[in-house]
Amino acid sequence: MNRFSVWTAVQVIGEEHPRKGQAGVVHAVNPSITDEVAVKFDSDGVVLVVAVADLKAL
Numbered sequence: 001m002n003r004f005s006v007w008t009a010v011q012v013i014g015e016e017h018p019r020k021g022q023a024g025v026v027h028a029v030n031p032s033i034t035d036e037v038a039v040k041f042d043s044d045g046v047v048l049v050v051a052v053a054d055l056k057a058l
Contacts, residue, residue: 004037004052005029012039014054023058 004010008026012019024041039055040047 004055004057009058010039010050010055011058012050012054013056014051017050017054019048019050 004026006026006029009023010026011023012021014020019041022041022043024039024043026037027040027047028038030036035053036049036051037055038047039050
């Protein structure tokens with residue numbers, strides 16, 4: 001089971017991720033893919049798939 005659900009506020013913490021430090025909300029999850037979620041970023045509204053290892057819940 002994914003530790004993030006839709007509408008969870010998150011921040012990118014992955015050192016190598018180009019959006020490190022940016023925040024957003026989980027926009028979508030796929031129960032069959034537990035290591036990634038779609039995040040809608042607050043800064044520009046873009047939705048990107050991000051590895052859960054690169055995120056922390058706020």
